[in-house]
Every structure is written in C-alpha cells, then in structure tokens.
Amino acid sequence: MSSSAQGESEDSVSLTVADTRTGRKPTACVECYQRKTKCDRAYPCTACIRAKRSCISPGPRPPRKPRRRNHYEFHDRLARLETHLRVLNTVSERREDDKSRDGAKCLACLGDTAEFAESQLWLTAVKEFNTVKQQLYNEMNELGPWPELNMPFDADDLLVPTLSVNNGPLPHVPTSNELQILWKTFLERIQPVIPILHVPTFNTTVTYAFSDFIALPPTTKALLWSICCMALTSFSRDEYNNVSYHEKDEMIALYSRQCRLALLKANYLANFNLDTLRCLIFLTMSSQSLHNDSESWVTHGNLVRMAYKLGLHRDGTEFDLKPFEVEMRRRVWWQTLTLELSHALRCGLLKPELPSYWTTRIPHNVNDKDLHPDMIDPVTSIDGPADTTYCVMACEASKILLESDFSSLEEALMACPQSQGNTQAQSVPAAAYELLTLKINLRLGFLERCYCKASSGPIYDMALGLRPSIIRIFKNAMISQDSVTGMGEEFRRAHLEREEYFQDSLEKTHPWFRWTAWVGFRLRVIYHLIGQLEQCSDDRFVHRTWCLMERLYTNHEALWNFSDEAVMEVAYIILRAWEKRAMQLISNSIQATPDEPKFVKSLRLRLLGERITSTGPDDMLLH
Structure with a gap:
C-alpha cells in the first residue's frame, strides 16, 4: 500500500x-x-x-491553438486584392468599350492614311477638315493654276530667306556669347514653365560649356543642344535677328540635328537617365510641326516608356531616395504625363497610354535655391509665389483631367443625338461636366489663393489664367444639337469663338511666354476657317473669320515660312478666297473698293511678287 x-x-x-x-x-x-x-x-x-479518495491527476492538456493573425494583415491583403481587381475591371471595361464601338466609325482618313481615334469630337473635326480641303482643291482645279511670276528672292522682300542666301557658314558649336544669351533666355522664358532642371546644380555644367563645349559627355551635350532649341523657339524672329545674323529656323534645324546626333552617340535607347528624358522633352516640344500630331504622339511614347523603366511612375519616397532626387523625379514624370495627355487628346484618344498604376505625387511649390542634392529634410511647399508655381498648377489641372471620364465629357460637349429625349442619358454627361467644373474651381482656386499674387510677375499672371481658360474652353465646346441649324454650323461657330479666345489669351500673354501657344498651333485651324468662308453666308460671321485670320497671321510666324509647301498652299487658297470675298462685296454693293487686309497684301507680295503702290511700305509687311 x-x-x-x-x-x-x-x-x-x-x-x-x-x-x-x-x-x-x-x-x-x-x-x-x-x-x-x-x-x-x-x-x-x-x-x-x-475524503479518503484516490486522487487522479488529469492527463496532459491538448496543444494550444495558434493565435489568430493580426487583422491589420488581412486589411492590407484585402486592399491589395481590391487594387488588383480595380485594375482588371478597368482593363475589361476598356476592352468592352473597344468592342462596343463601331470599327468603321473609329477610323478617319487624315491625308492618305486611315488613323484610329476614340474621340467622336476629333473624328467629326477631321471629317469636316477633309470635306473642306477637298472642296478647296476642286475649286482650285476649276480656277486653274496661278500665273508663273518671278518670286522675289531678295533678302529685303522674303520673310524667310532660303538656305542659299550667303549669311556665312553655320556654326556646329555655339559660341560662348551665343550660349550665354540662349541660357539666359532659357532661364527667363522656359524654366518658369518647365522647371525640370535644377538651375543651381546645372549652372556648373553650363559654365564649363562656355569654355569647352566639345569635351562634354554626349548626353550632357545633347541636353544643352535641346536647351538651345527651346530658347530659340521662344524668340520671335525679330528678337532673334537682333542677337544673331543667322536665321531662326535654320538654327533650330541645326541645333535639333546636333542634339539627335549626340543622343545617337550616347546610345540613348539603351543608356538613358533623367538628363536623357529632359533632353527628349525639350526636343519634342521644340520640334512640333504644323501638320501631324501623330508624329509627336508616337515619338513621345518612347519617352513615356523610358520614364516607366526608370521607375518615375512610382513616388521616390517608396524607394527611400533622397528628398532632392524625389522632387526632381516628380517634376520630370509630371511633365512627361502632361505632354502625353496633350498629345493623346490632339490625336483623338480619350485615354493616354500610361502605366495602369502610378503613385508619383505632384511637385512641391518651392524655390530652386532651397533645394540641394545633399539635403536630408523632406521638401515642403511654401506659401506664396515660387519657382514652380505655374508647374504645380498645370500638374494639378492635368491630374483633374486624368481623373475625369472623357467619354462622358465628350457626350456633354457634343450633346450626342442618341441621348436626346432620354433624360437619364443626358444627366450622366451633364453631371460629368459639372463635376469637372467643380473640381477645377475648387482645387485650382485653392492653389491660386495659396501660391499666386496678381502683381508678382508675368508667369504668375499666366498661372492665374489657367483655371478660367480651361473652364472657358469646355464651356465654349458645349455644342447644342439644334435641329434647325444643324451640327455643322454649331460646330463652326464654336470653333470660331474658341480660336478668337485663344488669340485674345495669346495677345494678353507676356512676350516671354507666347511660345506656349506657338508650339501648339496647327495648320488645320486655317483650313477650318477657310471652310467657314466657303460654307457660311452670314456676312457678319464671314467678317469675323477674316479678322481672325489676320490675327493668326500676325501672331504666328510659322504661317510665313514658305519653305513649307503646305503653308504656301494655304496662302494660295487664302488669296483665292479673298478674290471671291471682294467680288461678293462689290456685287452686293457693300463696298465699291473693298479694303484688302494687310496680311493678304503681304501674302500677294511674297508669293506673286506684285508691288502695291496704293499703300506705303509699312502697310505691306506685317513683320
């Protein structure tokens, strides 16, 4: 026991x-x-x-169940899955939209090539443009060719002398004096609008280039060539003639060619960095033509993919980069994004081709002197005007447009016939337009109160004009589908009012920043105006159109570059159109001797070599 x-x-x-x-x-x-x-x-x-009982101990306890995982981990995982699901839904919706569109209605012939577009507004404009152009060509063929007269190949008569004019050999490297002038011009006119360079840091490179430009690395050399191209683009022809004996267009072509050669030498498609992207941004903007938007869009696609490869679509804070590098990456990415949005809309695409997921934030409102490569503290925006104020407001405007549903906006702008009689169908586009206007007024208005002052300088005046300009453009584009007047007349009226507003804005802009309108001008604007002269019988409307064309020829020097065959062709058509206008005024007994516009006199002088003795020499030339 x-x-x-x-x-x-x-x-x-x-x-x-x-x-x-x-x-x-x-x-x-x-x-x-x-x-x-x-x-x-x-x-x-x-x-x-x-109690004199046998005490029996219990058996071993079962193993304890594992502790439940933190609910925050499940929330994070759920958020990631929802993000992936939204991306997949967006892709599927885009595919469904592409399938639902009628393929025949998404193609338009621009020249000899059929181009795809999603925007019905753009397709309508292209069809109108093709109709007008064909009518003008048929009329030109019926009237016969122009008489062959001697062209006045004289430096005093020609606005753009040909390359055969002996102005001395074209330099392959800018002199120290020319480089200083172009760099100063760049700082005054380009940097406030496109602040993708950190001037205090890059000043050292420019100073070295003054003495030994040839010894620079190919990528740096290409960046300097592109800076020279942008500075030249911002000059008017008279301004450049005061600082150089060469022709502006010749020098832009030369610097652009040298820039491309330097990029090829650097093998930029394989070896690229932020300087390469900066160079391509400047080169793309300074090389835009009057004709084809698709060329700029395709070229800019390479730039977007380079930015994606460098990881600019993700905010630099995710990679633990230095605050200075984070800020400069944001500036380059948002400028790339803004250009891609602009090129896509000009090509009739409602959605720019961007990475499906990007997190890069808008740059801060700061002065370059407050940034340096070795800074440790995060960059913070300052109240009041700064070096990047215009850039910040332009980026915010681009962000608002990217967040908008352009398909619904376009329905609101065009007032599509299929939505008439359907209140629910009409409410969606109208709500999209109202939401866009509200966002622009609230967000840009807030930035105006924080960063802009009316008398701080011309760049801040231009920043204050961003919000009313965007709202005015969309408000003007709200074309009502009138069963009596028809879509064509309403579209032409809206086009005329929009171009008049553009010219008003251009003439109010400081001369340093008028290049922002020059690089976006296209020749099809003139074709549309000439088409209005052919199709409209309202005398007041026709008079407004002629006044607008005179303003266009006064404000855009590219229309006087007769080395471009398309520009010369448009000038011939304008002279024919004025002959018809003069005959109409005489036949209607409105004017016995119609007053010929000054720009028509100048066109006749340059194209036909006709001397006009009824007016003085100052009245013949506009430039």
Whole structure:
C-alpha cells in the first residue's frame, strides 16, 4: 500500500514539475473537477486525502491553438486584392468599350492614311477638315493654276530667306556669347514653365560649356543642344535677328540635328537617365510641326516608356531616395504625363497610354535655391509665389483631367443625338461636366489663393489664367444639337469663338511666354476657317473669320515660312478666297473698293511678287 501511494506521489510530482516547466498553471484533479469542489492542485490534493479518495491527476492538456493573425494583415491583403481587381475591371471595361464601338466609325482618313481615334469630337473635326480641303482643291482645279511670276528672292522682300542666301557658314558649336544669351533666355522664358532642371546644380555644367563645349559627355551635350532649341523657339524672329545674323529656323534645324546626333552617340535607347528624358522633352516640344500630331504622339511614347523603366511612375519616397532626387523625379514624370495627355487628346484618344498604376505625387511649390542634392529634410511647399508655381498648377489641372471620364465629357460637349429625349442619358454627361467644373474651381482656386499674387510677375499672371481658360474652353465646346441649324454650323461657330479666345489669351500673354501657344498651333485651324468662308453666308460671321485670320497671321510666324509647301498652299487658297470675298462685296454693293487686309497684301507680295503702290511700305509687311 505504501509502495502504491509512493508511486502516485512520484507521478503527481512529475506532472507538477512538467506543468511548471511548460509555464502552464496545473489543473484540478479528476475527482475535484467532477464534484465541483476546490482543489489545491497538489497531487494528491488535500480534499481527496480528507475524503479518503484516490486522487487522479488529469492527463496532459491538448496543444494550444495558434493565435489568430493580426487583422491589420488581412486589411492590407484585402486592399491589395481590391487594387488588383480595380485594375482588371478597368482593363475589361476598356476592352468592352473597344468592342462596343463601331470599327468603321473609329477610323478617319487624315491625308492618305486611315488613323484610329476614340474621340467622336476629333473624328467629326477631321471629317469636316477633309470635306473642306477637298472642296478647296476642286475649286482650285476649276480656277486653274496661278500665273508663273518671278518670286522675289531678295533678302529685303522674303520673310524667310532660303538656305542659299550667303549669311556665312553655320556654326556646329555655339559660341560662348551665343550660349550665354540662349541660357539666359532659357532661364527667363522656359524654366518658369518647365522647371525640370535644377538651375543651381546645372549652372556648373553650363559654365564649363562656355569654355569647352566639345569635351562634354554626349548626353550632357545633347541636353544643352535641346536647351538651345527651346530658347530659340521662344524668340520671335525679330528678337532673334537682333542677337544673331543667322536665321531662326535654320538654327533650330541645326541645333535639333546636333542634339539627335549626340543622343545617337550616347546610345540613348539603351543608356538613358533623367538628363536623357529632359533632353527628349525639350526636343519634342521644340520640334512640333504644323501638320501631324501623330508624329509627336508616337515619338513621345518612347519617352513615356523610358520614364516607366526608370521607375518615375512610382513616388521616390517608396524607394527611400533622397528628398532632392524625389522632387526632381516628380517634376520630370509630371511633365512627361502632361505632354502625353496633350498629345493623346490632339490625336483623338480619350485615354493616354500610361502605366495602369502610378503613385508619383505632384511637385512641391518651392524655390530652386532651397533645394540641394545633399539635403536630408523632406521638401515642403511654401506659401506664396515660387519657382514652380505655374508647374504645380498645370500638374494639378492635368491630374483633374486624368481623373475625369472623357467619354462622358465628350457626350456633354457634343450633346450626342442618341441621348436626346432620354433624360437619364443626358444627366450622366451633364453631371460629368459639372463635376469637372467643380473640381477645377475648387482645387485650382485653392492653389491660386495659396501660391499666386496678381502683381508678382508675368508667369504668375499666366498661372492665374489657367483655371478660367480651361473652364472657358469646355464651356465654349458645349455644342447644342439644334435641329434647325444643324451640327455643322454649331460646330463652326464654336470653333470660331474658341480660336478668337485663344488669340485674345495669346495677345494678353507676356512676350516671354507666347511660345506656349506657338508650339501648339496647327495648320488645320486655317483650313477650318477657310471652310467657314466657303460654307457660311452670314456676312457678319464671314467678317469675323477674316479678322481672325489676320490675327493668326500676325501672331504666328510659322504661317510665313514658305519653305513649307503646305503653308504656301494655304496662302494660295487664302488669296483665292479673298478674290471671291471682294467680288461678293462689290456685287452686293457693300463696298465699291473693298479694303484688302494687310496680311493678304503681304501674302500677294511674297508669293506673286506684285508691288502695291496704293499703300506705303509699312502697310505691306506685317513683320
């Protein structure tokens, strides 16, 4: 008996020790647990000894269940899955939209090539443009060719002398004086609008280039060539003639060619960095032509993919980069994004081709002197005007447009016939337009109050004009589908009012920043205006059109570049159109001797070499 009790005691002690080792509190014995009595959890326990019962210790406890995972991990995982789901839904919706569109209605012939577009507004404009152009060509063929007269290839008569004019050999490297002038012009006119360079840091490179331009690395050399191209683009022809004896267009072509050669030497498609992207941004903007928007859009696609490859679509804070590098990456990405949005809309595409997921934030409102490469503290925006104020507001405007549903906006702008009589269908586009206007007024208005002051300088005046300009453009584009007047007349009226507003804005802009309108001008604007002259019988409307064309020829020097065949062709058509206008005024007894616009006189002088003796020499030339 004593031996059995001794065995039970040893077992109890071993269990107690085991429970102590595991760090778990021992449980009550089996008898106490069944009788619901208090157990001192010592084996044998006191209650069992007093009741003379055998104290049976419980078996080993089952293993504890694993602790439940933190709910924050599940929330994070759920958020990632929802993000992926939204991306997939966006792709599927885009595919469904592409499938739902009628393929024949998405193609338009621009020249000899059929081009795809998503925007019905753009397709309508292209069809109108093709119709007008064909009518003008047919009329030109019926009237016969122009008489072959001697062209006045004289430097005093030609606005743009040909390359054969002996002005001295064209330089392959800008002189120190020319480089200083172009760099100063760049800082005054380009940097406030496109602040993708950090001027205090890049000044060292420019100073070195003054003395030894040839020794620079190919990428840096290409960047300097592109800076020279942008500076030249911002000059008017008269301004550039005051600082150089060469022709502006010749020098832009030369610097652009040198820039491309330097990029090829650097093998830029394989070896690219932020300087390469800066160079391509400047080169793309300075090389835009009057004709084809698709060329700029295709070229800019390479730039977008380079930016994607460098990771600019993700904010630099995600990569633990230095604050200075984070800020400069933001500036380059947002300028790339803004250009891509502009090129896509000009090509009739409602959605720019961008990475499906990007997180790069808008740059801060700061001065370049407050940034340096070794800074540790994060960059913070300052209140009041700064070097990047216009850039910040332009980026915010681009962000608002990217967040908008352009398909619904376009329905609101065109007032599609299929939505007439359907209140629900009309409410969606109208709500999209109202939401866009509200966002622009709230967000850009807030930035205006924080960063802009009316008398701070011309660039801040231009920044203050962003919000009313965007709202005015969309408001003007709200074309009502009138069953009486028809879509064509309403479209032409809206086009005329929009171009008049553009010219008003251009003439109010400081001369340093008028290049922002020059690089976006296209020749099809003139074709549309000439088409209005052919199709409209309202004398007041026709008079407004002629006044607008005179303003266009006054404000855009590219229309006087007769080395471009398309520009010369348009000038010939304008001269024919004025002959018809003069005959109409005489036949209607409105004017016995119609007053010929000054720009028409200048066109006749340059194209036909006709000397006009009825007016003085100052009245013949506009430039």
